[in-house]
Amino acid sequence: MDCREPPESGLFAHAAAAYPMKVLIVEDERKVGQFIERALTEQSHTARLVGSCAAARDALAESAYDAVILDLGLPDGDGLDLLREWRSAGFNEPVLILSARDEVEDRILGLNRGADDYLAKPFSLEELLARVRALLRRQAGTKSTQLAHGELRMDLLARTVANAGRPVELTSREFALLELFLQNRGRVLTRTLIAERIWEAHYDMETNLIDVYVRRLRQKLGATEDKPLIRTVRGTGYQLT
């Protein structure tokens, strides 16, 4: 479908973040860490990269951070232990775990120990940034029961959707998917994230289920070829435009 991207919506060409934040990146793979660091600073955030548990402890003792991106396999320990240590010491800022382990069990363990989100490697930078932003938004606690985009209106309480004033009938899956898009307007949602949020599937579903649902949403919302509403980002996912 649409594999061309307008340059202004490119990955690192986002407008400067509305709320610049200070992020601690704990990642022992230097190159991976540098990618994240660079992506964050390009969005006017402040980032500090450390590569070990010890360095992470020092960094957090020295200054305050708005969020932490935490790798699990560190040379001098396990990120999960570090997380538990912080949480019991009263560190309440959002922590996103970034790990090459992607067993459901690891994920559950990570979330149980106080992580706010869990992203498996290999990941998309776009997705990582989106998730960090989502965490900070969640922190800010601004959740509306009314979502709107263009002529589209969604009422989360009444569970109704209207397009240009006309009601649209959606199944519960379609509703959940549209809600996810509306909550993340303008952001690219990867297939992984969609599978995770809508189907609770932390694995490749081996079907084109997501694509089929997106196609159905487009149909029901009267999208056209040149105005697709939900744009396909090849190799990555979808984006509400």
Added chain:
Amino acid sequence: MRSMSRRLTLGYALAVTVTVVIALATGYWLLEHALLGNLNQLQEAENIEVVQDLGADMATMPEAELVRKLRAHAAADEDLFFFQVHEAAGRVIFRSPSLGDSVLPDLSPSGPSWTIVLPPHGRVYVSEFVHGHLHLQIGSRLGPTEQLLGKYRQVGAGLAVAVAIVSLGLGYGISRLALGSVRDIRATAQRISAGNFGERIPVPPGRDEVAELVRLLNSTFDRLQAALKQVRQFSADASHELRTPLTLVRLNAERLRTQVAADPEATATVDNLFEAVAQMNRLIEQLLFLAKAESGVLPLAREAHDTAQFITAIGEDAAVLAEDRGLRFAIERNDAGRVAFDAHLLRQLLFNLISNAVSVVPAGRGFTLASQRLDDRWRIEVRDEGPGLPAGQLEQVFERFVQLPRPGGGAAGGHGLGLAISRGIARLHGGDLRATNRTDRSGLVMAVDLPAEVPPAPART
């Protein structure tokens, strides 16, 4: 275990009771013999007394004198004995008055002593002594002896019942004591196999059989834990080592993509890279999953679910996929019930089967989903109207890297690991996944069989 405890209790009680009953019966037998022997002795003594009283010429004495002397003697001991004298030929010469109308029969051919029923005197023990042509019969009432034996029987029966009851209680206590350690072992072993691999069975004091067994089990658990740890470590290392370079490829491609965004050809090339990375990642994920599933280190998050609800939700997605491909789909059967299973994994399994069905069924035909409760099993079937499989491939498709043949000869998109994983998931649940050809028409039936019991949720750490 419960039946073992019952068997031990009953066995113990039976052994004790039978032993006591045998002892009591032996005592009875001995007592009876002693009492009869006693009677016999008394009668012999009485015989000697009679001889002394009557004199040695008893056999030759005139009959009238004999009867007079006998009557005098009998009068003295009438309370104790019956007397009767008859000739060898059988004629009765004398009967003691205590006999009344009764006559003692001559049973001498069967032995010197016998027991008869003599109305109205009841059972009588008779001994016969021969003095020339005269036969002296001395009888004793068995009444008092039998009363004593009757008392013994009463007391003995009471005793046997009491012993049976007490030994049941004792046996239960002993079995609880003996099996208590076994119960503890079982409970701990169950927790260990449910995932608490670090736990060990406490070794009871002493060096008895149970302690030995516990040591043996513990050392087996040690080895198991070490092996599992090794598999986990390997899997974690492999995951890390394979995914880190993949992450870098992906991050670089992402950066590159923004830089070449103006060039559609370059963008398409980068997009191919994304797809290759995704495929590679899926392969790593599937291989690691298989390795873990087959070595048993994959933890199951088993919870009780409503099967009908679960199948309905899967059916909704299947219907959407079918509609998209112009196929028919229906839930053929959806039995109610609650079964404990890992919903994530089972969903993954069923999506895989549905995805296979969608790709082999030609447009215009369809596939169905059926969920059926069979006694202690839960069977989920995906029945398609595709071409089916040659008999030789029904088992082969579950091997790794074996691809399902697609209509038109095209290869599937995956790595041929999907069905191996699906079967792995079914087996992790103690069930199985099998493929058969339909008998009613062409098409394949993929049947998932899971044990349907709802076990108490094991404590997850």
